[in-house]
Amino acid sequence: MDDLVTPVSKAIAQLKGLLGDRLVTSASVREHHSHDTSRLAPHLPDAVVFPRTEEEVQAIVSACAAHGVPVVPFGAGSSMEGHTIPIRGGISLDTREMNRIVEIRPEDLLAVVQPGVTRKQLNVDLRETGLMFSVDPGADASIGGMASTRGSGTTSVRYGTMRENVLALRVVTPDGEAIQTGSRARKSSSGYDLTHLFVGSEGTLGVITELTVRLHPIPEAISSAICSFPTVANAVEAVIEAVQYGIPVARVEFLDEVAIASTNNYSKLGLPVAPTLFFEFHGTEAWVKEQAQLVEEITKGHDAISFRWTADADERAKLWQARHDLYWATKAIIPGFELYTGDICVPISRLAESIVAARADIDASSLKGQIIGHVGDGNFHTAYLIDPNNPEHLKEADEMADRVVERALAVGGTASGEHGIGIAKLKFMRKEHGKAVDVMKRIKAALDPLGIMNPGKMGDAG
Structure with a gap:
């Protein structure tokens, strides 16, 4: 009987007394924590824990350290490169019950939150303050998870990524100690920048238990614009000129013709099926109108087919909801198929050639695929539809995704602009x-x- 006692079973027994029914070993809960949204193979954790306090996280990590058991932090499960897959088993540490907004300080433009707070949850609480948390990756990700992957999204061209929007952290290190990094000050010249060591570390250096994040004023006026182009190169070159001109666009999203067709079908937009840009402008009423007019003039110089802008809140909401629903719209193209996704980021001067090459790869393949991107900062995403039971599909998607990354690295870019490294x-x-x-x-x-x-x-x- 003694040979059935393993390090994992010892850690589970120790933690069961602390957490009670918040330590779960049921098959369904373990399965939920065995994967993320990627195409990567799942791996079951031995148990899932749901702490509520930093002290409980310390106890969990200390027990796992004592028995040499892996700890895998888990947020909303929306990561796309295998970050939260427990490939060596152990304990999946789910932060969803650490979802308290600790403090909002409007006068300092900051909020203090536990890691399980989601971006939508925080923004609902911020409405009466006239402030917003700006980082918008599309999914309603947990803020702790967004920090761990150094996430960004549609508004990062104007307001920055998680790197720029995390001021301070509390972290439980692998020995079970709790530390504070950073402060509430807007800048510091004191000590190593440990905050930004943990931001982007993907749960490999510790467990984030609290974050101090920057807030931004909700703009007085917001307008959106939709612009279609005859070619991918026309669209991307228009973005490059707008950025180089210094127009402070709040969002600029690129969708190729395949993405537009799937969005039309799923979200009922009725847009021309052509490479398209979605813009958003923030500022005063006069300033957002002026920005839209400047961008319209730039797009004309790149053979824009159409340019339509609006300040109507309902129209804007429908447009950006359609953009956020694009993952599901793409999956709906071929029911039963899965999305093989990837992202890279390149210097903006090399963006057009990178997207054109990635689109040519898809057109030459046997797979259906699309390209979208937060192109104002040089970041774009590929998505290939694959039959998960067809190894040839996976092989072809792997080869295309690798070529996209290789080309990015060759021009001074990065293997990931926002999805992170994970396993893939x-x-x-x-x-x-x-x-x-x-x-x-x-x-x-x-x-x-x-x-x-x-x-x-x-x-x-x-």
């Missing part, structure tokens, strides 16, 4: 970062010598 993009770490990967591995070894924090991910790159 570990193979590109050495090529992108060179000997800096060895420094990352030394940091991982120093903070997590037992290798219990989200093992097999960043910090374990070859």
Whole structure:
């Protein structure tokens, strides 16, 4: 009987007394935590825990450290590169019950939240203050998860990514200690920048238990515009000129003709099926009108087919809801197929050629696919529809996705603009970062010598 007692079973027994029914080993809950939204193979955790306080997180991590058991932080499960898949089993630490908004300080333009708070939840609470949390990845992701993956989204061209919008953190390190990084001050020249070491570390260095985030005033006026073009290159070159001109667009999203067709079918928009840009402008009523007029003039110089702008709130809401529903709209093209997604980011001067090459890859393949992007900052996404039971589909999608990344790295870009590394993009770490990967591995070894924090991910790159 004694040989059935394992390190995991010891950790589970120790934590059961602390958490009671918030430690779960049922098959359904474990299955839910075995995967994210990626095409990657699932792996079951041995148990799932639902802490409510930092002290409980400390106890969980301490127990796992004592028995050498992996800990995999889990937010909303919306990541796309395998970040939360527990490939070595262990404990999946779900932060959904750590969902308290600790403090909102309008006078300092900041909020303090637990990691399970979602962006929509925070923005609902902020309505009466006239402020907003700006980072919008589309999914209603947890703010802790967004920080862990250094997430961004549609508004980052104007307001920045999570890197710019996290001021301070509380983190439980792999030895069970709780530390504070950063402060509520808008800047600091004090000490190592540990806040931004943990932002983007994908749960491999510790568990985020509290975040202090920047807030921004809700603009007085908002307008949106839709503009179609004869070619992908025309559309992207118009964006490049608008950015270089210095127009502070709040959002500029690119959708190729396949994405537009699926959006029309799913969200009933009735747009011309052509490469299209969605713009949003923030400011005063006069200023958003002037921005739209300036952008319209720029698009004319790139052979725009049409340009339509509106300040109507309902029209804007319908447009951006359609953009956020694009994942589901694309899946609906071929029922039963899955999306193989990827993202890269390149210097904006190399954006047009990168998107054109990625579109040519899709057109030459046997797969249906689309390209969309937050093109104002050089970031775009590919999505290929694959039959999950067809290994040839997966092989072809792998090859196309790899070519997109290889081209990005060749022009000074990055393997991921916002999805992160997870499991899927570990193979590109050495090529992108060179000997800096060895420094990352030394940091991982120093903070997590037992290798219990989200093992097999960043910090374990070859």
